[in-house]
Amino acid sequence: MTDTPRPRRSALYMPASNAKAIEKARSLPCDVVILDLEDAVAPEAKETARLQAVEAVKAGGFGRREVVIRVNGLDTPWGAADLAALAAMGAAGAGADAILVPKVSSAADVKAYDAAIEKAPEATRLWAMIETCAALFALNEIAATAKDTRLTTWVMGTNDLAKEMRCQQTADRAPFWGPLSLSVAAARAHGLTILDGVYNDIESIDGLIDVCQQGVQFGFDGKTLIHPKQVEPCNLVFSPAPGEVDWARSVIAAFALSENAGKGAIRVEGRMAELLHLSQAQRLVAVSEAIDEADAA
Ligand code: COA
Numbered sequence: 100m101t102d103t104p105r106p107r108r109s110a111l112y113m114p115a116s117n118a119k120a121i122e123k124a125r126s127l128p129c130d131v132v133i134l135d136l137e138d139a140v141a142p143e144a145k146e147t148a149r150l151q152a153v154e155a156v157k158a159g160g161f162g163r164r165e166v167v168i169r170v171n172g173l174d175t176p177w178g179a180a181d182l183a184a185l186a187a188m189g190a191a192g193a194g195a196d197a198i199l200v201p202k203v204s205s206a207a208d209v210k211a212y213d214a215a216i217e218k219a220p221e222a223t224r225l226w227a228m229i230e231t232c233a234a235l236f237a238l239n240e241i242a243a244t245a246k247d248t249r250l251t252t253w254v255m256g257t258n259d260l261a262k263e264m265r266c267q268q269t270a271d272r273a274p275f276w277g278p279l280s281l282s283v284a285a286a287r288a289h290g291l292t293i294l295d296g297v298y299n300d301i302e303s304i305d306g307l308i309d310v311c312q313q314g315v316q317f318g319f320d321g322k323t324l325i326h327p328k329q330v331e332p333c334n335l336v337f338s339p340a341p342g343e344v345d346w347a348r349s350v351i352a353a354f355a356l357s358e359n360a361g362k363g364a365i366r367v368e369g370r371m372a373e374l375l376h377l378s379q380a381q382r383l384v385a386v387s388e389a390i391d392e393a394d395a396a
């Protein structure tokens with residue numbers, strides 16, 4: 100049986116300068132809260148955002164939700180101070196579940212951020228944005244750093260990627276098919292969790308659902324979001340459908356029958372199931388149970 104993954108269907112960003120949004124996040128059904136110090140925060144509000152993010156983590160009250168802080172890059176005027184503030188918070192006993200770092204483009208970038216959070220609590224993980232053209236040509240090397248750093252998760256930054264590529268964000272996301280698919284493959288090759296980019300059209304829930312479904316098809320574990328109204332539809336699409344869970348349970352039950360002992364391929368309800376499908380089915384049931392537990396909390 101594979102490890103039970105923690106549900107990360109929905110990861111809601113909010114500017115950490117917006118105290119009202121942070122308060123609201125404590126009761127929203129998102130799996131992850133991302134307190135942003137970077138793109139969503141104007142230069143004049145950087146200090147306030149940093150202070151409020153630290154205070155929010157210290158104050159807690161996020162329940163089952165993971166709390167992640169997205170910092171400014173080390174190549175900006177604020178990055179070093181952001182990372183130092185988070186490390187100091189760790190020394191005081193509180194810490195975010197993860198620190199999300201922007202524009203990672205090489206293995207050396209991951210190592211620099213990993214070194215910068217050396218003093219953060221043991222449990223604090225490193226998450227990285229994949230959002231530069233350079234990163235697309237170093238995906239395997241970047242992902243491979245997971246074995247000797249705190250890196251566990253990638254987040255696609257599709258707005259920055261579109262800006263750098265100068266591509267258009269079409270409804271079918273065709274310009275991103277290569278980058279998204281290769282990023283998922285590199286993440287899987289090194290055991291990383293990977294979250295899809297945001298959908299900017301807040302008012303179009305149908306459009307959001309379509310793009311969430313596409314994210315599931317690509318193999319993403321979940322999606323980053325920008326508005327509370329996107330959370331529930333996204334959770335629904337990234338939860339296994341009841342029919343899929345039933346099928347998975349049938350496969351598990353069929354392989355457990357004595358007549359199927361030692362077999363590599365069997366017939367289940369008219370379809371072929373191999374041992375690889377058994378392990379997929381076990382993972383799907385574990386994910387579904389973890390989601391039920393999270394939704395009940
Ligand atoms: N997280 C938590 N709460 C949020 C939120 C978010 N991302 N976005 C909006 N809200 C809250 C508002 O505070 C408001 O709360 P209230 O009903 O208690 O007053 C409510 O949800 C409705 O907000 P609304 O008026 O629809 O949003 P807006 O027009 O004021 O703001 C955005 C739109 C895009 C500016 C805002 O949603 C936002 O800041 N999103 C996140 C941006 C971000 O972090 N980007 C970085 C990654 S791409």
Ligand code: MG
Pocket residue numbers: 138201230256259
């Ligand atoms: Mg960005």
